[in-house]
Amino acid sequence: MVKFVVRNILKFAMLMVAVSIVAFVLVAMSPIDPVQANMGQASLVSMSVEKKAQLAAYWGTDAPLWQRYIEWAGAALQGDMGQSLRFNAPVADVIAWRAGNSLLLMGCAWAFSGVLGFVLGVASGLRRDSLFDRVVRVYCYVLASTPTFWLGLLALIVFGVALGWFPIGFSVPIGMAAEDVGLGDILYHMALPAIVLSFLGVANIALHTREKTIDVMGSGYMRFARAQGQSAWKAFRLHGLRNVALPAITLQFASISEIFGGSVLVEQVFSYPGLGQAAVTAGLGGDAPLLVGIALVSAAIVFGGNLLANVLYGVIDPRIRKGASHAV
Template sequence: MTCLIAALGRRLLRLIAVLGIVALAAFGLMQASPVDPVDAYLGPQLAQVSPEQRALIAERWGVDQPAVQQFRLWLGNLMRGELGWSRVYNAPVGEVIGSRFLASLPLLASAWLGATLFGFILGVVAGTREDGWADRWIRRYAYTLASTPTFWLAILALLLFSVTLGWTPVCCAGPAGVTRDELGLATRLHHLLLPALTLSLLGVAQITLHTRARMLELMRSEIALHAFAQGASRREVAWRHGARHACLPALTLAFASLGELFGGAILVEQVFAYPGLGRATVEAGLRSDVPLLLAIALFTALFVSLGNALADGLYRLVDPRLREVYQ
């Protein structure tokens, strides 16, 4: 029990250190950005605002102060549980992140689950028989996906399935003019289908290739040789022994890729005009909404860290040998 508390304490300290580094890095990038927050906020109305009014806005937001003072003020508000005010959405940052993340959650969850399951199955199939026809085609498929840009794949899917074939909606999470509460389940799934499939394809390649590598390692081992000598087929060895052997790297990559999944969601949501947290990140960046950008950076770091912690817990269920570390 003492070892478990100590391990949790070390993990908490590492999490605090990671969040601090992320906050410093994000704030530094915002300060180095050539986009002026006041000019970006005013946009076309900048010509109608006098220098005195612009100075008052800068003073009201605190952007006329030195960078160190701005960061100290933001950090003090954060310690009190205040994330700030979003200038783009004219709402508290916490409410913006909460509502946008709830909109992105079905997209992220379905894409993550699809990429994990599909990539794992393809990796097991490819590693069952090395250099077979299935192995060759799956490797080509994985290498092609790994080298495909996210935005290009999203645009191609949009042009093919939405514009040309008309099978899926062109944009958004629902029909125009319809509130979120009025949407039915079938309508939500119809609008979610193409963005989720596009985003899930991005995480398939790495899981497939690493699962295949672990499967090949097992199929060349003495365990597989002993099973073959007893009359077991390659398929039986792969699914009875190899699948469990390949679970650990698949889980590692699945949870470690949460950051990449969120990065892909930023581009996918922008292409499909999906009103989630990814699109809010783009809008906040274009209009230099510093409080919202800093909060999203911290939220993403926390999201990925919790995913890694969950992976550590699942490891002990998959491999009982790891349980001794926490005893």
């Protein structure tokens, strides 16, 4: 257990360093001028050379890349991730403000897509070549080929504008004081974006689970169980469910990065104030500290999901836990 913890701490530390370096380099290679993006072209033209130099020094854009990174890394180790240029606030405060909305949105979408995809995959595999199986496959193929932003726009037009069932944007009612916003208001505004975002992971999990279910049902031990008089569902529940659940868990936790990437488009379409929308704003404004902070948070979420998947493997299948203990 000690080796497992130390190994994962080292992996996490190396991941954070690599992500921060790559993010800084990509921002430095961007053609966007942070001063121009944040001050505007008209203000920049009328600004004196001394004022431009003062702003560049204030935002640190006049220093070499390696110097900016070292200064940022030293401050980040002390808990200071820098100042956001676009939001004029500490990066940690901006991320903390937006992370709650994004985590709630992504968590609901991730859980719903995993459960729905697994149930559809198992049911489709147990009823191979039936009408239900064909409907599920067509449904998954259509979802897999549909762009997320187009699906979001369509859902917004139909259910938000035409039918009026859901609000057309934002995470809370417009004009309502923060102390008056209840959990029902938050869930109501999050429902439609979460449904659209959940469609990202349903197709892959359902199709993969279907194929795995078909393989399990055609195995020798399942034929032996059926020969003993067990129904298809009972034999699958007793002898095949764990074998199907393991790859489904792998796909489900691997889809965290896909869900996070999809949330950028969904939050833009629905004007949902989350990390995805903040990342777009930071990218257009050349806000390196905020972009790096969001990149680190997203990498930590993906790493945590993969780590949790490894732990759940041992819970679902004790053979994996025993094999790991022997390897150590």
